[in-house]
Amino acid sequence: MREEDSNWFSRWEEELPSPEELMPLSQTLITPDLAIAFDIRNPHTTNTNPTTTPPQQQQQQQQNQTPISNPSPPNPSQQPTSTDFADSGELGSGTAGEEPARTLKRPRLVWTPQLHKRFVDAVAHLGIKNAVPKTIMQLMSVDGLTRENVASHLQKYRLYLKRMQGISAAGAGGTASAAAVADPATDHLFASSPVPPHFLHPAARPNSDHFLPFVPVPALHHHHHQQQQQLAAAQFHRHVGHFGSPTNGHFENPFMSRPSQQQQLHRMGGPVHNSVSGGYVEDMESANASGGRKVLTLFPTGDD
DNA sequence: GAGCAAATAT
């Protein structure tokens, strides 16, 4: 009853990813220096596009082909910055203009368990009533996350909850092992994060949103957690920077601890990692292998 | 702008 609420509420903050765990979307995972160190370069420097630009939807693919790193700039004296590091502009001549770089299609966002958890937390605190994409998005305050991302995810999440209710009801009815009925294939992600009790029992808690009208996440971090993003960024940067040589002596690699993420994340063994595109991290190395797809990773850390 | 279903893309 009430205890659950207060409990849930107090636990919320605790369960929120700590600044150290948070991985901001707007961080480059690989520094230019690192790229150079690993001798990362463009497999095919073919940027010279045919004069005829096929007015088809292939434009996105052209982007995707853009591997990270600037190949071999005719200007060795110039240190590549994280900015131009994002795209050397090989596709700039084609469909994608360099100007509206941010208006371009955002790379596919990967809903990591951590990100989803944040999502669930936000929804939980808003209450189902107020849990609309826009507010959720604001609450999450994840850089780079769009309203549509949330809307889309919310849509699926609702379906998931619906199913959960269904099976839980059926299970209570008598058909045991109903929980097992939940499609394991459909909700890997959702299952990874605990669903607030009242989500499944709307009737039990008709007004769970009375105590939390709207609280921006940063505000919730009453501590010094304000600049979590920068903090995490710095830390993460260090990790990446020292790749194979932990200076701290006790840091674990911030990357996946879940096998399921591996395919979307990069493999540690590979030098190639990702570039930043004014918003978040992308992975292209696995992309090139499978046809070229851009993937966004938000919370590389696999902590639950 | 939100919600939903279906289509589409990766």
Next chain:
DNA sequence: GATATTTGCT
């Protein structure tokens, strides 16, 4: 093939 995104509609 699984997922995330986009689209069309209400």
